[in-house]
Amino acid sequence: MGKTTVAKAVFNRIYNEFETSCFLENVREKSTKDGLAKLQELLKESLKDNSISISSSDRGINLIKHRLQCKKILIVLDDEEQLQNLVGVRENWFGSGSRIIITTRNEWLLTKYGVKRCKVDLFDDNEALQLFSWHAFKLNNPVQEFRALSHRVIKYAQGLPLAFQVLRSHLCQRSKKYWVSELDDMESKLHQKIHDVLKRSFDGLDKNQKSIFLNIACFSKGYDKSIAMDYFESSKSQSECGIEALIERSLITKSKYNNLLMHDLIQEMGREIVTNNIEGILLPKVSDMHGLIPIRDLDDKFRDLYDFIGQEFDQKIVDQESKDPYLGECLPLPRSLVRLELPYGLIKQIEEPKNLKFIDLRYCTKLKKTPNLSLFPSLEALILEDCGSLIEVHPSIKFHERLAKLSFKRCQNLKSLTRSINFQSLRSLKIQGCSKLEKFPVM
Known part of the structure; x- marks a missing residue:
């Protein structure tokens, strides 16, 4: 069950052990909407002290502390972020034996004020189905007609108590047709309340x-x-x-x-x-696309935000006659790109994105030589495994100051590497399966 449900159960069990008690729900939302002073006023009223009014949060701090410091009090603050200004966690605002229970998504807040913590885990599927069924049907398991739909609810919520709370109130006592329609909508777009x-x-x-x-x-x-x-x-x-x-x-x-x-x-x-x-664009995996989207067709304002990851290429999609810029002989790239993974590509050279830190061109069978690495000053890893046509490594490799990982595994036509490499930054060099390699850099 969720944080609020647990807090309510504890509150209902022990509230009669205190002189006065208060359960404030949705504290963060209310303080944002109405201001902290209004929330302090609500706290004061809940604790049965209506003799004064609170006009500002600073005045509220002093009045709450002065009026309630001798009382044994139980307070629950649900979804709270401003502990010090509401209940003075680091000070003795209330009488001996008082207890403050806090629910929050912000673990650092509890750490900051030295609050003892109890973490509420997500539901597993069986727990989730049982709880949802109880609220939706007053049964431990869903009725047969709604069983498949109930499993869709569980899959959608993925153990998040908030989602169950919204869905059970939204779907309870509704028709099967309504369930289907709403779940279809929610699976395509997040429910507004969530x-x-x-x-x-x-x-x-x-x-x-x-x-x-x-x-x-x-x-x-x-x-x-x-x-x-x-x-x-x-x-x-x-x-x-x-x-x-x-x-x-x-x-x-x-x-x-x-x-x-x-x-x-x-x-x-x-x-x-x-x-x-409208600050970014996320393209689907290539294997999910019915056709490739050429970079030239992207709106200009997205080019610097676009990040191409080609690790899902299927050999059936790679057309040897393709004119698409992804798979053509020269690959145009966004200037801000930092990571390129394009196994099985047909490229022969790469244009100049200076921010690239990682290049993976495994199985690029048309690649005959490495690019001039001086054009990639930020590059930290270069993976050119199983590139059967690779015969030449550009001499700029020996001057590169940030390159930490190099792999030429199974590049069977590679005959020589440069005589020296900057080993100050290099941590990994793999050349297994390079059967024609004759010259090796001086260690």
Whole structure:
């Protein structure tokens, strides 16, 4: 069950042990809409002290502290972000034995004020189905007519309590036809109420954190953290801090393999933000497309935002006679591109995107020589495995100062590498299967 449900259960169980008690729901939303002073007024009224009025948040802090410091109080703050100005977590505002229960998506807030934490996990599918069935049908399992549709609800919500709360109130006592229509709509576009609630967490981020969040939502979800950071505009230290902030706010998670993960509904919220602001474009995987979209057909304002990842190419799609710029002899690239993965391409050369950090051209059988690496000063990895026509490595490779990974595995026609390479930055050099290699760089 969700954070609010757990907090309500605890409140209902122990409230009679206190002199007075208060459960404030949706604190963040109300403080944003009506102001903190209004929320303090509500807190004061809930705690049965109507003898004074609160005209400002500063006056409210002093009045609440003065009037309630001798009382044993239970307060639940649901979805809270401003603890110090509302209940003075670091000070003794209330009497001995008082308890404050807080629900929030912001783990850092609890850490900052030294609050003991209890993490609420997402539902598994069986728990989710049972809970949804109870609210929708008053049964432990869905009725036969709605069983398949109920499983669609579970798949859509993916264990997120907020989604179940919205869906059960939206679908309960409705016809099967209504369920089908609504689920079709929600699977194509995020339900507005879910979007609005999730977006509050986004709105609380700073500019750098928002940029990183949107980048993960649109481009780098599932990527290794170190690879994803190549896409961020901020510095490495700013990116590290931004990622940690998103984890603390439960907007992303990190797998044991260091991949950045995001709930599908949160990702959809991020993508809708980008779409509504017309700041980016996300193309489908090539294997999902009925036809390739030439770069020349993209609107100019998207060219610098466009990021082409070709790792899903299917050999059946690669037409040897293709005139598409992706697969032609010369590949035009957006100037801001930082990572290029294009196995099985037919390119012979690459135009000049100076920001490229990673190039993977495995199985590019028409590639005969490496590009002039002095044109790619940011390049850190060059993967040219199984390039059967590759015979020449450009001499600029020996002067490159940032290149850390080189792989020419199974390039069977490669005869020589440059006599020297800048080994100060190089950490990995792979030449297995280069059967014709005669000259090797001095170590």
